[in-house]
Amino acid sequence: MRNFVITFLLLFLSVNTSAQEQNSRERVQIFYYGWYGNPSVDGAYHHWNHEILPHWKDPKWNNLGNYKGGDDIGANFYPSLGNYSSNDPKIIREHMKMIRESGVGVVVLSWLGKDSFTDKSALQYLDAADHFGLKIAFHIEPFYKNITEFKEQIAYLIHAYSGHHAFYKKEGKPLFYVYDSYKIAPGEWSELLSEKGGQSVRNTDLDALYIGLWVEKDDSSFFDKAGFDGFYTYFASEGFVFGSTMANWAYLAEYARKRHLLFIPCVGPGYSDTRIRPWNEANFKSRDNGKYYEKMFSAAIKISPELIGITSFNEWHEGTQIEPAIPKKAGTFTYEDYGKDPRFYLKETKRLTDQFLKKK
Numbered sequence: 001m002r003n004f005v006i007t008f009l010l011l012f013l014s015v016n017t018s019a020q021e022q023n024s025r026e027r028v029q030i031f032y033y034g035w036y037g038n039p040s041v042d043g044a045y046h047h048w049n050h051e052i053l054p055h056w057k058d059p060k061w062n063n064l065g066n067y068k069g070g071d072d073i074g075a076n077f078y079p080s081l082g083n084y085s086s087n088d089p090k091i092i093r094e095h096m097k098m099i100r101e102s103g104v105g106v107v108v109l110s111w112l113g114k115d116s117f118t119d120k121s122a123l124q125y126l127d128a129a130d131h132f133g134l135k136i137a138f139h140i141e142p143f144y145k146n147i148t149e150f151k152e153q154i155a156y157l158i159h160a161y162s163g164h165h166a167f168y169k170k171e172g173k174p175l176f177y178v179y180d181s182y183k184i185a186p187g188e189w190s191e192l193l194s195e196k197g198g199q200s201v202r203n204t205d206l207d208a209l210y211i212g213l214w215v216e217k218d219d220s221s222f223f224d225k226a227g228f229d230g231f232y233t234y235f236a237s238e239g240f241v242f243g244s245t246m247a248n249w250a251y252l253a254e255y256a257r258k259r260h261l262l263f264i265p266c267v268g269p270g271y272s273d274t275r276i277r278p279w280n281e282a283n284f285k286s287r288d289n290g291k292y293y294e295k296m297f298s299a300a301i302k303i304s305p306e307l308i309g310i311t312s313f314n315e316w317h318e319g320t321q322i323e324p325a326i327p328k329k330a331g332t333f334t335y336e337d338y339g340k341d342p343r344f345y346l347k348e349t350k351r352l353t354d355q356f357l358k359k360k
Contacts, residue, residue: 022133025105026168028353029264030322031139031177031234031312032095032107034086034118034125038069041085046117048083050074050317055279067275071330075316076272078335080324080342087121092128095323099313100132102322102346103353106168108177108309111138114156126166135168136161142180147192150184151199154206174208177232177309181212186225193227211264214243220255230261236268236311236320237283238296246299253303266309267296269345272319272336289339290348297352301359308356310349322349 037046049069055061067074069083084091099107107129112118122136129136138157144150154176161167162174169175181189191197193210201207212228219242223231233252235244242248249265256263270287273280285292300308314323319336322345327337338344 022105024357025103025353026135026170027307027357028104028310029106029108029137029307030099030102030104030310030349031110031266031315032099033110033312033314033316034121035110035112036084036086036314037117038083038085041088045069045083046086047317048073048075050276052275053277058279061279064278071328072333073316073330074276076275076319076336077316077321077325078328078337079314079316079321080326086118087124089124089128092121092124093131095313096125096128096132096134098323098346100134102349103357104134104310104349106135106137107313108137108139110141111157112141112143113153116143122161123164126161126164130164130166134166136164136166137168137175137177139177139179142183147184147188147199151192151201151206154201154208158206158208170209175211176208177211177213177234178228179213179234181226181228182215182219182222186222189226189228193229197227209262211262214252215241217242217248219243223255223259223261228261230256230263232264232309233266234309234311235271236266236296236318237271237285238292240271240283246296249299249303253305262307263305264307264309265300265303265305266311267293267300268311268320269293269322269348270319273317276317287338290344293345293348294352297356301356304359322346 035047037044038048039045049067051066052064073083081091109122109125110118126136144153158174167174192199192201194200195202209229211230211232212223212226214231214233233243235241237244239245253263270292271283271285274284287293312320314321324342324346325337326342328335
């Protein structure tokens, strides 16, 4: 009997410790893109054959074409898994395994609405995440035209997936990152996100933690009115905008504290997007063998945030990924790489995440 009690207590303590570690890991959340496709799984390339984007005002950068996919992709780095499909179950499991090994607890899945390419395998991602002890949150892309459509899409998302064990909830509520939230006027958002709004989600089954994107300094007026529960900075290019400038994070943290909002600073290993934006060299940020990543993480840790976002696991087009990359050439072009270890940034993420979680 005594041995049974001891065994039971050890099992209880082990399960409880594991649950506590999982809750701690959920404080680090990584942006993930499930928009890639290839001919063998999807019938055609998706995103690997990215177009070369035109400049917003200089016509010399117009009509430069697309990458073909295969060896020639729309990215400055080349993935070790090649031109994979985001709908391939083996890839989904491999990615969730990598993310688990990196120490991150929440995968923030980019989402473009009901029946979109990014919705196609959402249940597969939830199941795979659950297998590896991860949670899935959703990054709402700006595909909707107005608040009414946004509400309809959120209703679908919550009703379709929130019952899944791996669907991320904070304090019992879903948490949604809302990219480019500034494209809708704050007064319109208030109709949805304030308790007295005409289309309010508050105290309904659509209530959630809605996190808007902070870009410029005067976005304070937007968040004073819109009704969001917090804000995040997303961009991994230091100095690109006010929100992505590390020196401004103390100001943002204090703004959030005074208004009881959640501030999520976002860090990244570097930024390199000149394959798809050849005119954007000014925003290139060298990885500097991991030092850039460490600097961003240290700046975020310094302000003691509740959550940290990582941009990104696999946004290959902008060169912010931590997914393994390999050396490769395509014609006269040489892809960037991580040096001797393709998994270097998975390991760095684990090391830096552990530093963050040990502080608090």
